[in-house]
Structure formats: C-alpha cells, structure tokens
Amino acid sequence: MSSSSGVGDFTVIQQRNLVDQVADLLTQAIIDQRFAPGERLSEVQLSRELGVSRAPVREAARLLESRGLLVSQPRRGFFVRALDARELDDIFDLRLCLERHAIERLALDASSATLAALARQVEVLCEAAVSGNESRRIEEDLNFHRLLIASAGNRRLLKTFDDLAHELRLCITLITKTHESPDTIADSHQWLLDALASGSPARCREAIDYHIGVARDYVVRGIGDST
Numbered sequence: 001m002s003s004s005s006g007v008g009d010f011t012v013i014q015q016r017n018l019v020d021q022v023a024d025l026l027t028q029a030i031i032d033q034r035f036a037p038g039e040r041l042s043e044v045q046l047s048r049e050l051g052v053s054r055a056p057v058r059e060a061a062r063l064l065e066s067r068g069l070l071v072s073q074p075r076r077g078f079f080v081r082a083l084d085a086r087e088l089d090d091i092f093d094l095r096l097c098l099e100r101h102a103i104e105r106l107a108l109d110a111s112s113a114t115l116a117a118l119a120r121q122v123e124v125l126c127e128a129a130v131s132g133n134e135s136r137r138i139e140e141d142l143n144f145h146r147l148l149i150a151s152a153g154n155r156r157l158l159k160t161f162d163d164l165a166h167e168l169r170l171c172i173t174l175i176t177k178t179h180e181s182p183d184t185i186a187d188s189h190q191w192l193l194d195a196l197a198s199g200s201p202a203r204c205r206e207a208i209d210y211h212i213g214v215a216r217d218y219v220v221r222g223i224g225d226s227t
Helices: 002-031 043-050 054-066 085-107 112-131 134-151 155-178 183-187 189-198 201-226
Strands: 070-073 077-080
Touching: 002 043, 002 054, 002 134, 002 155, 043 054, 054 070, 054 077, 085 134, 085 155, 085 189, 085 201, 112 134, 112 189, 134 155, 155 201, 189 201
Parallel strands: none
Antiparallel strands: 070 077
C-alpha cells in the first residue's frame, strides 16, 4: 500500500518538475526575445520542439500567465504579453516604492560585509555587461537589486520583489533595447553603493530615485516612440 502511494507521489513530482522545466525554457525564450510581444504560442509546435506532450506546455503557459509574462484569450490560446507605457510605469512605480524603502532602511545599519557583498555583485554585473550575454546581464542586474532588498531584512518586502521580478525581466529587456549606452547600466550601480556607504537615508533615496527613474524613462519613452 505504502509503496504504491510512493510511486504515485513520485509521478506527480516528475510531472511538476517537467512543467517547471518547460516554464523556465519559455521564460528564457521570452527574455531572449525569440518570441515577439503579442506573438501567439503554439502548444502543438512547442510540444513537438520540446519533445513533451501538450499538457505540461499548457500548464507551463498558465504558470507564466500568473507571472505576468503571457496572457490568454478564450479559444485563441496564449500570447506573449506586450506591455504598454501605462503598465510599465506602474511596474516601475511599485519597484521604486520597494527599493526606496529597502535602501533607506539599509542605510541606517549596512554592515561592511553587506557593502562588500553588494560591491562583489556590481563586479559580476559589470562582467556580464561586457560579455555580450544579455540574459546573464538581466539576471545579474536582478540579483544585485534582490540582494539589496534581502539585506534590508524584511522578508515580506523581499517576497513582493520576487513576485514582481518576472515582469521586471521584461522591463530590463526593454532597457537593453532602448538604452543609448547599455554598459552604463552596470556602472550606475556604483552610485548606489556610494550612497549606502555614506549612511545617509536622504542620499540613498536620491540615488535610487535617479537610478530607477532613468531606467523607467528610457523604457517608457522607447515604448512611446515605437507605437
């Protein structure tokens, strides 16, 4: 009895892992812009290319819909989400609220170990910026900001950032497309470290407002110019 139950549970786990793997592959394809915004995803074609049945592809698509990367239309299927200027502005507004609170809080008690860890991540981000690997740069950019928020010590704040991170990947992809000098994105994180090292919440607020504000302006302006 127990052996049979164990096999059944294992089958469920295998299926769950398969859905997660398909979701990861689709996420990477969207970030790499192998699917254009608004493009319809074919379950049949994807299942054939991935060598899986349509069921895990469908479940993965539903998962990505919940993360804000896909949208579904009745009887038409799933489409890559195309963010408009208003949605982008809303996402950056929420991001600014989260990071502003985190960096002001962190400014009051940032340890030397925390500053050193953030500085190491800036080095990793700079390496990614010159590597030509855009996906890696996006992940290292997110890793820096996640580390900043995690260091502030508020787990709810971190969870909210993690929930937003899927949509932020789309936003950072757009920064890569519209920013006049992409390599400066990595370098600009040093300004945040300098503000943190000063111990001044006001300076930190000013630094994060500028850092995220520049990114938001590039993205929203770029989307406006393309419409």
